[in-house]
Amino acid sequence: MKYIQHHINSQSIAELIGNGVVLSTAQQFLQMMMDSSDEGIIVHQKNIDEQFFDLRSGLAGEMLQKVVNYRLRLAIVGDFSIYESNSLRAFISESNRSNSIAFVATAEDAIKRLTK
Numbered sequence: 001m002k003y004i005q006h007h008i009n010s011q012s013i014a015e016l017i018g019n020g021v022v023l024s025t026a027q028q029f030l031q032m033m034m035d036s037s038d039e040g041i042i043v044h045q046k047n048i049d050e051q052f053f054d055l056r057s058g059l060a061g062e063m064l065q066k067v068v069n070y071r072l073r074l075a076i077v078g079d080f081s082i083y084e085s086n087s088l089r090a091f092i093s094e095s096n097r098s099n100s101i102a103f104v105a106t107a108e109d110a111i112k113r114l115t116k
Contacts, residue, residue: 001032006042008115015042015107024049026062033070040114042107045078053080055087068100075102075110 001022006013014036016022023029023043033041051057067074080092080103095101102113 001035003036005038006111008111011040011115012038013040013042013111013114014038015110016044016047018044018047020046021049022047023063024051026059026066029063030066033066033072038072040073040075042075042077042110042114044107045076045080048076053083053085053088055085055091060091064095064101073100073102073114075104075113077104077107077110079105 002017003014004017006015016032016036023032032043049059051059052063053060055061064074080088083089092103096103099116102110104110104113
């Protein structure tokens, strides 16, 4: 996996850069977190397996629990309006109220959220 490093206000944020899906298991997600060794991580929607966005699969919960356990901050960048699931929309809304996980539209928004 490749990363772009952002250094803002003495904080280090890694932005995952990949072609297509590169995160399809919780183990891959954990490895990405360990490889980056940054305070915050930006991941693009296109790099996450679609199962993540089907909350019944449990993948989102499994991956995001790792963010909380390791006390990191994560921003997922994408267009989440394409999903019609009310439970996913509620999950995104609840996540956006936290300091750990944010679903945002652009990488610039992600950087702003992660450096607050």
